[in-house]
Amino acid sequence: MRNFTALNEQDRTEMLKSISKCSVDELFKQIPQKAGMSELNLPEALSEMQTQRKIQTLAKKNNSDYIYFVGAGTYNKFVPAAVNQIAERYEFLTAYTPYQPEIAQGTLQVMYEFQTMICRLTGMDVSNASVYDGATAAAEAVIMAKRISKKNKVLIFDKINPEYMKVIQTYAWANDIELEMFDEIPQNTADYAGIIIQNPDFYGEIREINKIEDSLLIVITNPSSLGILKPPTEADIVVGDIQSLGIPMSFGGPHAGFMACKEKYMRQLPGRLAGRTVDANGEQAFTLTVQTREQHIKREKATSNICSNQALIALCSTVYLSLLGENGFKQASYLSAKNAHDLAEKLKNKGIKVLSKNFYNEFLIEVEYADNFLNKLKDHNIIGGLKIDEKTILVCATEMNTIEDIDTYASLV
Numbered sequence: 100m101r102n103f104t105a106l107n108e109q110d111r112t113e114m115l116k117s118i119s120k121c122s123v124d125e126l127f128k129q130i131p132q133k134a135g136m137s138e139l140n141l142p143e144a145l146s147e148m149q150t151q152r153k154i155q156t157l158a159k160k161n162n163s164d165y166i167y168f169v170g171a172g173t174y175n176k177f178v179p180a181a182v183n184q185i186a187e188r189y190e191f192l193t194a195y196t197p198y199q200p201e202i203a204q205g206t207l208q209v210m211y212e213f214q215t216m217i218c219r220l221t222g223m224d225v226s227n228a229s230v231y232d233g234a235t236a237a238a239e240a241v242i243m244a245k246r247i248s249k250k251n252k253v254l255i256f257d258k259i260n261p262e263y264m265k266v267i268q269t270y271a272w273a274n275d276i277e278l279e280m281f282d283e284i285p286q287n288t289a290d291y292a293g294i295i296i297q298n299p300d301f302y303g304e305i306r307e308i309n310k311i312e313d314s315l316l317i318v319i320t321n322p323s324s325l326g327i328l329k330p331p332t333e334a335d336i337v338v339g340d341i342q343s344l345g346i347p348m349s350f351g352g353p354h355a356g357f358m359a360c361k362e363k364y365m366r367q368l369p370g371r372l373a374g375r376t377v378d379a380n381g382e383q384a385f386t387l388t389v390q391t392r393e394q395h396i397k398r399e400k401a402t403s404n405i406c407s408n409q410a411l412i413a414l415c416s417t418v419y420l421s422l423l424g425e426n427g428f429k430q431a432s433y434l435s436a437k438n439a440h441d442l443a444e445k446l447k448n449k450g451i452k453v454l455s456k457n458f459y460n461e462f463l464i465e466v467e468y469a470d471n472f473l474n475k476l477k478d479h480n481i482i483g484g485l486k487i488d489e490k491t492i493l494v495c496a497t498e499m500n501t502i503e504d505i506d507t508y509a510s511l512v
Contacts, residue, residue, distance in 0.1 A: 161350075164480060166504045168442070170461050170495030171301070171485045172233070172260050173351060174343045176323065177431065177498055179422045182345050186415050200386040206410060207385035210373035213413045216420050220322050221337040222330030223359035227370035229413040230405055233340030234263040236356030237295065237319055238270035239369050239403055240336045243360075244293030244315045245276055246402070247367050252277045252291045254284070258300040259319060267295075289313040298331065299324055302493060303439075303461025308333050322357070324459045326432025336360045345419025346412055355409030355416075365389060369403030434498035435460040438505060442496050445509035454491070461495040463487070466512075476511055483508065 106114075111123075120126045127135075145153065167175040186192065190205060200207060210228040217226035230236050241253050255267065257280045271278050276292075288294060293315040298306040308318060310333040318334040323343035331337050342354045360368055366389060374388030420428060439460040443453045446464060455462035466472040469486045476483035481504075484494040496505070 165477075166481045166500070166507070167348075168494050168496060168500065168504075168508060169482050169485050170303075170497075171493055172262065172340065172342075173348050173354075174321075174323065174495065175348055175497050175499045176343050176345070178345050178347055178419065181422055182415050182418045185418050186411060191411060191414055200384065204385055207373050207387070209414050209417055210371070210408075210410065211375055211385050212421075213417045214373060216417060217322075217357050217359050220325045220330065221320070221334075221359045222332035223334075223337050224362035225365045225368060225372070226357060226359040227368055227372050227408070229341065229409040230356040230358060230370050231409065232354040233319070233338065233342075233356045234260070234266035235405075236338035236340070236358045237263045237317070238267045239358060239405070240317045240338050241267055241271060241276060241293065241295070242274055243336060243358075243364070243367050243369065243402070244317060245274065247364060248292040248315060250290065250292035251275055252279065254279050254281050254288065254291050254294040254314075256280075256294075256296040256300065256306075257282055258302060258304070259295065259297040260301045263297075263319065284309075284311070293317050293336075295319065299328075299459040299461065302463050302487075303455055303458040303495070305457045305459055321459070323432055323435065326429040327436060328432075328459065335364065341412065341416045344416035346415055353409070353412055355412035367402055370405050371408045431498045435496060438496035438498070438500045439494075441502075442494065442500075442505045442508060445505060446494075446512065449509055449512050451512055460497060461493055464492050464494055465490050466492060472512065476508065479507070479511055481508055481511070 115121065115123070115126065118126070191209075214226040214228060218224065230239060237259075244253060245251055253271070253276055255264070255278055268278065270276075279291075281294075284294060284296075288311055291314045294311060295317045296306060296308065297319040298308055299321060300306055305328065308316075308331055310316070315335045316333060317336045317338065318331040320331055320337060320339045321343060322339050322341060337359045338356060340354050340356055342348075346353065346355070358368060358370065365372075368389075371387055372389050373385055376384050376386060378384040423431065436459055439458065439462060443455070443458075443462050443464075447453050452465040453462055454465055464484070467490065469489055469492050472492065473483045473486060484492040487493055
């Protein structure tokens with residue numbers, strides 16, 4: 100705080116005089132009196148020691164000692180300790196990540212490596228350096244499809260993440276895009292800018308993806324599933340969330356999204372893109388490239404008003420994928436699927452109706468009373484799934500669930 104200098108009375112008087120005001124009250128007199136507060140209802144100040152004790156007491160109310168069988172977009176995945184150790188280095192952990200190539204080669208290289216890994220996972224040619232979250236990525240893909248096709252209607256699979264759907268609807272409303280829902284893709288799609296499908300879908304079911312000739316195909320995917328599932332190479336744009344790639348659940352956040360596409364759509368891809376080149380000395384160098392953001396070009400020509408990216412979370416995912424390697428990543432995906440299928444089989448044997456057939460690591464079950472079912476599990480420190488309705492629960496397993504966890508779950512139903 101060395102550079103901070105508080106205002107004194109003379110400074111305040113001069114500032115008010117410059118805007119032809121005599122007092123701070125006069126400055127704010129246009130605000131209705133009923134909207135203002137006469138005083139703040141704050142408790143007495145605490146000492147540092149008292150504050151620490153109070154915070155520790157509050158923190159103990161957070162019970163995180165649960166076994167998790169819930170997913171629905173946020174997954175309990177194994178995160179190697181080295182991920183946080185590297186991400187917390189001061190060179191990366193800054194108030195605002197620098198992007199000037201002269202002083203930010205490490206950050207830019209991480210972005211470039213992240214993009215490369217996303218391309219390898221998705222089978223796409225180009226990826227951006229991340230966006231705010233998976234829902235933002237899906238919504239931006241809708242606008243991108245409109246921009247490319249010059250059409251304003253989009254077909255959306257009715258089993259995508261409902262949170263994504265809400266964000267898409269908001270973006271579509273603001274951009275005059277008409278949305279239509281589908282369960283089966285119609286034969287004639289020529290009138291649509293794009294078609295959005297999620298695979299695996301929100302309920303865990305693996306969907307068949309076919310190339311579409313007369314419309315852009317946008318696929319929402321869980322990148323952790325791509326260790327064992329075929330990359331969605333039939334798509335024109337692939338989006339998703341990278342929380343499952345080395346980011347802890349942390350009470351619902353943080354998340355980060357990715358967007359990848361075929362090379363011919365590269366200049367329509369929003370967000371930051373890092374590129375690799377050579378400097379004046381012939382050495383490898385990294386820089387931001389294809390800068391289509393409104394920070395760099397005229398607003399009406401920009402691909403998006405996204406002005407930043409989730410650099411630190413993308414760094415975590417890059418480190419996570421590097422540490423696991425190809426074989427480790429495939430093993431994590433395989434264990435997630437195996438544990439989910441083992442649990443589903445054990446539940447079937449206990450008389451629970453499993454509604455899903457072709458699933459990755461999430462599946463639907465039908466019970467008599469969902470609340471009673473989940474509360475009984477919670478009494479034994481198990482978060483048993485996400486309640487979909489009064490009789491339906493979405494259950495998830497990952498590599499973090501042991502055989503003992505699965506047996507305990509099944510024994511309690």
